[in-house]
Structure formats: C-alpha cells, structure tokens
Amino acid sequence: MSIFEIEIRKMEKDYAIQMGSSNLRFGPGVTREVGMDLVDMAIKRVLLMTDANLSDSFPVQTAIESLTKNGIEFEVFNKVRVEPTDISFKEAIAVAQEGEYEAFVAVGGGSTIDTAKAANLYVSYPNDFLAYVNAPIGQGKPVPGPVKPLIAIPTTAGTGSETTGVSIFDLTDRHVKTGIAHRYLKPTLALVDPENTRTMPPVVAASSGLDVLCHALESYTAKPFNQRPLPERPILRPAYQGSNPISDIWSLRAIELVSQYLIRAYQDPDDMEARSNMILASSMAGMGFGNAGVHLCHGMSYPVSGMVRDFYPDGIKTDHPLIPHGMSVVLNAPAVFRFTGSACPDRHLNAAKLMGANTSSIGDEIEDAGPLLANELIKIMQALDVPNGLSAIGFTEADIPALVEGTLPQHRVTKLSPREAKADDLAILFKDAMQWW
Ligand SMILES: NC(=O)c1ccc[n+]([C@@H]2O[C@H](COP(=O)([O-])OP(=O)(O)OC[C@H]3O[C@@H](n4cnc5c(N)ncnc54)[C@H](O)[C@@H]3O)[C@@H](O)[C@H]2O)c1
Structure with missing residues (x-):
C-alpha cells in the first residue's frame, strides 16, 4: 500500500457498529442468586468488594448469605474509596493479587464496580498502572484478552457500570478523572435488583x-x-x-x-x-x-x-x-x-x-x-x-x-x-x- 493510499484510508470514515451486549438479570431479589451463579460457573473462591458505608447494608449482607449458603469461599474487601483514585485502585489491586481469587463480586455503586474492574484487569494482566489508562493521559494499551469473571450488583441507579467496559478513577497528582475502557472489562453478569437502592441517601x-x-x-x-x-x-x-x-x-x-x-x-x-x-x-x-x-x-x-x-x-x-x-x-x-x-x-x-x-x-x-x-x-x-x-x-x-x-x-x-x-x-x-x- 502506498503512503498515499494509507493517507486516504486514514481519512475514511467508519461504516460499522459493534454492539457489545451485556449479560444482565433484572428483578427484585436477584441478589440472592449470586451464590448459585458462582456454583454454576464452577467457581469456588471469590473476593467480594464494597465500600465501608455499605459493608453492613442489606445488599452486601444478602450477597454474603448467598455465598455462604452455596459453599463459596470468600473474603470481603470493604475499602473501596467513594470516587476512587489511582491510589485506592492500587490498594485494591494489591489485595486482589494476594488472594488467588477465581472471580470477583462487586456490590455497590459505580465506585465499587469500577474498582473491581481495575483489580480484575491488573490481576489478569499485570502491567504498569498507566499502561491501560486512556491516552493521552495513559498509554491506552488495549486489554490483552478476557479477564476473570466479575459479577456486578449495583446499589445505585446509577452509573450503568454493571453494563459497561469502563472503569473511572481520579489521577491524584493531576487532579483529573480518567479511566480504562475496553469491552473485555464488561462484567460477566449484572444482577440488577431494585431492592438494593431503597437505602440510597x-x-x-x-x-x-x-x-x-x-x-x-x-x-x-x-x-x-x-x-x-x-x-x-x-x-x-x-x-x-x-x-x-x-x-x-x-x-x-x-x-x-x-x-x-x-x-x-x-x-x-x-x-x-x-x-x-x-x-x-x-x-x-x-x-x-x-x-x-x-x-x-x-x-x-x-x-x-x-x-x-x-x-x-x-x-x-x-x-x-x-x-x-x-x-x-x-x-x-x-x-x-x-x-x-x-x-x-x-x-x-x-x-x-x-x-x-x-x-x-x-x-x-x-x-x-x-x-x-x-x-x-x-x-x-x-x-x-x-x-x-x-x-x-x-x-x-x-x-x-x-x-x-x-x-x-x-x-x-x-x-x-x-x-x-x-x-x-x-x-x-x-x-x-x-x-x-
Ligand atoms: N464505569 C462506568 O461506566 C461509569 C459510569 C458513570 C460513572 N462512573 C463512576 O462511578 C462513580 C460514582 O458511582 P455512583 O454514583 O454509583 O456512587 P458511588 O459508588 O460513588 O456511591 C456514592 C455514595 O452512595 C453510597 N451508596 C451507594 N449505594 C447505596 C445504597 N443502596 N444505600 C446507601 N448508600 C449507598 C456509597 O456508600 C457512597 O457513599 C464515579 O467514580 C463515576 O466516575 C462509572
């Protein structure tokens, strides 16, 4: 291909769209099903992520009951920062890397679901923190392949993070939010349960x-x-x-x-x-x-x-x-x-x-x-x-x-x-x- 042809190609416009579909279950009470879903996915050990305000909340307690009842081994990380930062993401990634978890369960608002996506990505494909972050702030490298399963249970209505391949954080030293975006980050399953938003301030x-x-x-x-x-x-x-x-x-x-x-x-x-x-x-x-x-x-x-x-x-x-x-x-x-x-x-x-x-x-x-x-x-x-x-x-x-x-x-x-x-x-x-x- 000549340089001229390459230039023309660069100027060409897209002609197609790709609909990345979300695997989503909606209904009052579906949070109770999370343990059964993990059993059906042959997963035995997970990290449940949430923020400190939600630790004792109805949605988190319901998810924990379901994991216990279905024999899923789990640990709880409740230190998600509300409006996460690069620093809080790195803390979550470090915890996620320690435990050899087979999958992640995020129960919370966008802050929690986004933190779980980032933890999952860097556990699956370790790299410099800015490697996958959107260019020009980061290097904008594409996510190399599928990540581990993530079940997202939103408690706000909401960011829609349970359906997207996006994870947003505040880059502290630049005082600006940015993110990581790739289809592979979409949660494996979203459990969208209207019962979970009753306590939103x-x-x-x-x-x-x-x-x-x-x-x-x-x-x-x-x-x-x-x-x-x-x-x-x-x-x-x-x-x-x-x-x-x-x-x-x-x-x-x-x-x-x-x-x-x-x-x-x-x-x-x-x-x-x-x-x-x-x-x-x-x-x-x-x-x-x-x-x-x-x-x-x-x-x-x-x-x-x-x-x-x-x-x-x-x-x-x-x-x-x-x-x-x-x-x-x-x-x-x-x-x-x-x-x-x-x-x-x-x-x-x-x-x-x-x-x-x-x-x-x-x-x-x-x-x-x-x-x-x-x-x-x-x-x-x-x-x-x-x-x-x-x-x-x-x-x-x-x-x-x-x-x-x-x-x-x-x-x-x-x-x-x-x-x-x-x-x-x-x-x-x-x-x-x-x-x-
Ligand atoms: N990934 C995406 O596609 C996407 C899209 C939009 C926004 N975001 C990001 O999501 C974050 C915002 O998320 P959010 O608006 O869902 O809120 P949040 O997760 O930041 O939570 C806000 C507050 O509400 C509390 N809370 C949440 N649910 C509650 C409930 N049911 N009962 C009582 N308290 C509850 C939390 O503890 C917290 O104090 C931002 O960082 C934003 O940039 C991501």
Missing part, C-alpha cells in the same frame, strides 16, 4: 439518577459513528463509537423512564415502582452509552471532580471532600446542550419532548432546541435540590483555565461531541455553568 438518588439522564442524552446526541475515522482492525474500534441506531433505542427509553420516575424515586424511597424503573433506566442507558459513548457533560465533569476542595454533600458519610459524580456532570449539562443544539437540533428537540418540554414555542425555529433541552434540565435539577451551579460547590471564575486544561485531554469523550469544543468554547461553557437560576 437522597443526594445519591438525585445525583446518580441525573447521571443516568446525562448518559442517555449525551449518547443520543453524540457525533454519529459514521463520522469517526475507520479503525485499522476491528479490534481497534473503540467501545465508545458514537451515536448509532442500536444505542439510540436504549438511550431514548432511558430518557423517558428517568423523566417519568426520577423525581418520584427521590421523594419517596418506598415507591417501589419508581425505584425499579430508575434502576432499569440506569442499565438501559448503560447499554446505550456503553456502545455509543458520552461527550462534553462527562468530559467537563472530570476536572470538576478532580479539583474538589471542601465540598461535603449532605447525607454522604465520607472522610474526604467529594462531588457526587452525577452532580459534577449535570451542572455542566445545560451549557453543553445549548452549545451542541445547533449540531443536531432534531435530536435535541426529540430529547426535550421526551422530557416533557412544551415545543409549541419552537415552531420552525428548530435551532432553539438546545436551549429548550437545557431548560428542561434546569427544571429537573431544581426539583431534585441540586446545587445552583459550579459556584455553589466551591468554584469561581478564577478556576476556569484549570477546568479547561483538565477537559482538553479527555479525548475519549470530548471527541464525540457533535460540535467541536476548543479551549475558548470550553471556557465559555464553564462560565455559563457557574450559576443556573
């Missing part, structure tokens, strides 16, 4: 539910898969491929469910119908964005989380300041959708309609769809008592250059924005996001 119900909404909105409005460059080999096709007709189905249904049930689930944890539909929406959005990707709301959230100073959210027991993940995402979202609206107005309009927007004011002015969607987001943020913009969680305009600098290397997600956001654009978006009402 309201701030977690709100922030994790808004994370679901942003997953769905971002994957639906992401740059289409056929505008990405064609990979050299099928294995190099990224997990986050851009919006595509299969992911759209999951994302659109998730937007509907969140719009219908999130406020109810937040206001009344005993509303089983609302809770069930929220955890279902979380997994559905996961199946959508796990293959399509997310874009600027998430890309901009990573430095917001990494630069936290002294924010301690009401209702979360924590020994370190933290901004709940979904909160760090949604606070950027109205600014992002105002900005991206012009790139695919029909999609922004459709999403706003699903959220219940009155579209009569739009008429033929479809370019107003971005602001319309942003307004729907602001309404739901107010109903869920979300802080009023980045300024309410400790940021000032003096932080904007650092926030922009932390967003620019998040290529895995920022490149999927339907409208390119350069440094100057990001600065305007962060300025917009300082206060919402």
